[in-house]
Amino acid sequence: MSAVPSHSPGAILKTTALASAGTLAAGIAYASLIERNAFVVREATMPVLTPGSSPLKVLHISDIHMRPQQRRKQEWLRELAQWEPDFVVNTGDNLSHPKAVPAVVQALGDLLAVPGVFVFGSNDYFAPKPKNPANYLTKPGRRIHGEPLPWQDLRAAFTERGWLDMTHTRREFEVKGLHIAAAGVDDPHLKRDRYDTVAGPASPAANLTLGLTHSPEPRVLDRFAADGYQLVMAGHTHGGQLCLPFYGAIVTNCDLDRSRAKGPSRWGVRTQLHVSAGIGTSPYAPLRFCCRPEATMLTLVAAPTGGSDMGSRAGLSHPTVSAR
Template sequence: MSARSGGPAAILKTTAAASVGTLVAGIGYASLIERNAFVVREATMPVLTPGSSPLKVLHLSDIHMRPQQRRKQAWLRDLARWEPDFVVNTGDNLSHPKAVPSVVQALGDLLSVPGVFVFGSNDYFAPKLKNPANYLTKPNSRIHGEPLPWQDLRAAFTERGWLDMTHTRREFEVNGLHIAAAGVDDPHLKRDRYDAIAGPANPAANLTLGLTHSPEPRVLDRFAADGYQLVMAGHTHGGQLCVPFYGAIVTNCELDRSRAKGPSRWGARTQLHVSAGIGTSPYAPLRFCCRPEATLLTLVAAPTGGSGVGSGAGLSHPAVSAR
């Protein structure tokens, strides 16, 4: 009579062990591999006024820099080789009180390219250990860490020529194109004061551009009502931990999951681009099915004045190895 293999208890034990092993492997992949698997994603967005020449825009967001992150710094330095015409930075550059020099040195030659920026919550306050369940049960809760030297970062950016768009409207030329831009402070911290920039965007501009760190619908609605062709944001980390064939679980704001990253339409005439971001909080150093990214957007003329939808959102290029 042959010996029987284990009964239900043994099967349950084996299944539990396999599940734990899968979980451990997944966490290891998310924390050691994907979190550092930087990519440049390319997309084309038809948002410029008819007859405009194309404009290459590099969108950076959520760098969350700490001084010891050498791999990230080397990758950022190499982004200049993409030769963008214009750089947009939508905030959360810092994760450490001594990270300003690391950010400035890593951005390097990009700071010589025309650029604009707004700040996010992790430019003002350091990350703090939180209950991760709050992202699901209390998405509007706020726990601030120590103040960060955002004034030093602002000074470094503006000294190199980047324009601070916080509660400001500006018009300027880039590669022969007239850009009318406006930005708000971080809606995630409820620092946005849209009334300070309210009013119709200049219809004579080749591009009307709105900037915000967190893509809160209340702010997106105001930009759309004022006729902005493109709004750019970050903050969501693309969901950061995504489920295959499902996508982002949360966006950490009021934006719906379907717009957690990439191009989408907001209203009849406005397009939105949300960056999945480059870094993570030091207290949640994981990414799964959501690689850290910078985005190279090719803005082209819209045949109907801004009603097109971006394409090529899935085209990405692996990180260049540090030299």
């Protein structure tokens, strides 16, 4: 019996299959061991303040998904205070473990001495649970709740240090001499949002009108836009978490379109949106690909005379990426 030539169809298929399996294994290793821990601070400038306002440096953090033993993440979070923000916005999903509250508070450290606001997400209320990975693509909106998490303890820790809970609340306050009018809703991903509790035109006297939500569901963004909010900030999407080169996010895990999965964009005529790609992942899907974990340093500046609706969507900001 003669040997099968190495260039036979069977040999080629076997070689191709082995190469594909090797590439997949390498990709998973990179996504889980390298990129998932390649934290970065992204910078962007957004012209949303009323004309004549001085700039405001806002640190946007979201989706920390903390577990007690995540030392590298905790060390990186402690370094964020070096960016010296004027204001901090936290759009939820801080926890992934019932004993993670001390780790979150200690890691945020000096940032808790900076004026800040927050709303919670689903993984502040409930721990993640294992689920079929295929649901990430086929049923991204499916909700599986784990054990209750100590969100009350986290809320107490934040508010005791001066951060404002914006859940179903409207507040007006000053930061760096600027008048900010803010409103927030509970997590729309869990259908806990009750926008009617904060409905009404945003204050025309404010230098910045700010809307907060964990999940950027269009039904909530539409309400903020209708009430005249200049900027809405959200998280939840993880920027897609698993993205493709030259394509971007595959899914957003909500009804937001893929093109807005992370970063600044326009919503409606006068409202601008910023979605954080987030800092962590679920412990049951510890992967990131073409979507590094991030915090964002936003420099808010005065809109051009004539309103924040001037300019194209592409011209809203000029993001750059830097790591510290």
